[in-house]
Amino acid sequence: MFKSLLFTAIISAVVTTVYGHGYVQEIVSGSAKYTGYLPYQDPYMNPAPQRIVRKIPGNGPVEDLSLIDVQCNGWSQGGVVGSAPAPIFATFAAGSSVSLNWTTWPDSHVGPVITYMARAPSDITKWNPGNSAVWFKVAESGKTSDGKWAASDLLYASNHIYTFRIPPRLQPGQYIIRHEIIALHSAYSYPGAQVYPSCIQVQVTGSGTALPTSFVSFPGAYSGSTPGIVFDVYQNKGAYPIPGPAVWTGGN
Numbered sequence: 518m519f520k521s522l523l524f525t526a527i528i529s530a531v532v533t534t535v536y537g538h539g540y541v542q543e544i545v546s547g548s549a550k551y552t553g554y555l556p557y558q559d560p561y562m563n564p565a566p567q568r569i570v571r572k573i574p575g576n577g578p579v580e581d582l583s584l585i586d587v588q589c590n591g592w593s594q595g596g597v598v599g600s601a602p603a604p605i606f607a608t609f610a611a612g613s614s615v616s617l618n619w620t621t622w623p624d625s626h627v628g629p630v631i632t633y634m635a636r637a638p639s640d641i642t643k644w645n646p647g648n649s650a651v652w653f654k655v656a657e658s659g660k661t662s663d664g665k666w667a668a669s670d671l672l673y674a675s676n677h678i679y680t681f682r683i684p685p686r687l688q689p690g691q692y693i694i695r696h697e698i699i700a701l702h703s704a705y706s707y708p709g710a711q712v713y714p715s716c717i718q719v720q721v722t723g724s725g726t727a728l729p730t731s732f733v734s735f736p737g738a739y740s741g742s743t744p745g746i747v748f749d750v751y752q753n754k755g756a757y758p759i760p761g762p763a764v765w766t767g768g769n
């Protein structure tokens with residue numbers, strides 16, 4: 518008993534001090550504020566807190582982009598194929614801004630911040646997209662022409678808050694927001710890029726009627742040959758091609 522507690526303490530010390538990467542700890546839109554899934558606290562609480570974010574195993578990355586883990590950051594090591602649905606969801610209006618509050622992010626971990634959504638065909642608290650092509654990109658931020666990276670330059674400049682807008686004309690319904698940072702400090706070859714995704718469950722309200730017509734899957738959207746997955750951030754001072762499809766704005 519003592520041994521396993523000590524072991525757990527050592528493991529979490531290593532995880533937080535040596536590999537201090539990050540995850541989304543809070544989601545805010547207007548006056549609504551939700552705590553994210555906290556991988557170093559929530560599993561030890563009884564009763565487990567109800568979150569709008571699907572479980573993640575920790576603050577580490579996914580590097581094998583062929584794994585289902587690249588969808589919502591886990592949970593194949595927990596025996597779940599794909600992500601485990603969370604018990605609740607947020608309600609946000611189409612067109613509203615959503616602010617995602619990241620924990621401390623290492624400044625070496627430069628790269629793009631990308632956000633996708635997927636429309637749930639049924640109850641989002643039970644839906645698992647698996648390998649289906651259901652995802653469309655709603656926001657992306659890479660490297661500015663003067664060399665500033667979305668992570669970590671722009672993230673630092675905004676107190677670790679990344680804000681994106683739900684497409685104003687998006688048809689109401691239940692959606693997963695898949696939000697990620699791709700850290701490129703080791704991305705000079707594949708595998709190397711580190712994907713830090715998480716999935717947030719929302720009910721989108723409004724009177725829009727727009728839906729995208731082309732979709733990607735996770736895994737599937739990214740591989741070692743996708744532009745922007747292999748990129749030498751130390752040597753290549755040129756433009757950075759953000760991985761994945763074009764942003765869908767819903768005609769707005």
Ligand SMILES: *[C@@H]1O[C@H](CO)[C@@H](O)[C@H](O)[C@H]1NC(C)=O
Nearest residue numbers: 542543618619675676677678
């Ligand atoms: C981000 O979330 C943390 C934890 O809830 C909070 O302490 C911090 O103030 C938030 N940051 C901002 C800029 O709101």
Ligand SMILES: [Cu+2]
Nearest residue numbers: 536537538626
């Ligand atoms: Cu790291």
